[in-house]
Amino acid sequence: AQRVTQPEKLLSVFKGAPVELKCNYSYSGSPELFWYVQYSRQRLQLLLRHISRESIKGFTADLNKGETSFHLKKPFAQEEDSAMYYCALSKGSGGYQKVTFGTGTKLQVIP
Amino acid sequence: SAVISQKPSRDICQRGTSLTIQCQVDSQVTMMFWYRQQPGQSLTLIATANQGSEATYESGFVIDKFPISRPNLTFSTLTVSNMSPEDSSIYLCSVEGRMNTEAFFGQGTRLTVV
Numbered sequence: 001a002q003r004v005t006q007p008e009k010l011l012s013v014f015k016g017a018p019v020e021l022k023c024n025y026s027y028s029g030s031p032e033l034f035w036y037v038q039y040s041r042q043r044l045q046l047l048l049r050h051i052s053r054e055s056i057k058g059f060t061a062d063l064n065k066g067e068t069s070f071h072l073k074k075p076f077a078q079e080e081d082s083a084m085y086y087c088a089l090s091k092g093s094g095g096y097q098k099v100t101f102g103t104g105t106k107l108q109v110i111p
Numbered sequence: 112s113a114v115i116s117q118k119p120s121r122d123i124c125q126r127g128t129s130l131t132i133q134c135q136v137d138s139q140v141t142m143m144f145w146y147r148q149q150p151g152q153s154l155t156l157i158a159t160a161n162q163g164s165e166a167t168y169e170s171g172f173v174i175d176k177f178p179i180s181r182p183n184l185t186f187s188t189l190t191v192s193n194m195s196p197e198d199s200s201i202y203l204c205s206v207e208g209r210m211n212t213e214a215f216f217g218q219g220t221r222l223t224v225v
Contacts, residue, residue, distance in 0.1 A: 004153075034213065035216075043217065043219065046214070086153070099144075099214060103152065
């Protein structure tokens, strides 16, 4: 069974400090990993996906198959980064199928 | 991207009653998904709804409790039947992206059962 683990419910950092939101997964096949974000009073939306290897709003995430991790990183946190972040796994290659979400991490950037 | 309108955005209901949540998409999509997010928990998939066929329910969810309709390619409803306080959650509608590699979500329905 696929599983996504986000060990931190809350992460507080000061503005300008580096951010790392941890995500570990378990899946026997080739997963597709995503990070979703939910800002206050807004809907859940895609932040980035591992297959694109892109940087969005300064965030990056590298898939480490050896460690089965997909940590989200940003070198300098901004106040507008405060939100709930969900790591998600979709089984299958390139196909949207059943998506498993982590429990989420609330990022709080302190001014 | 897809724009999803979900309503109601919130409701307070008496136990034993039922609530139907509507999800409208601005484009035709093959698959629509319904999630539940209980307080402090992650999103849990309830069922997948394809147009023209019965919904596929995940383990722990049954059609009698969560009947789903999918009359066309842009609309779906989820009914929470015979509600109890344990059904108090946020219910989310989701659709797949055009490239089938991401999900778009409605704003959610916050349900409180008293």
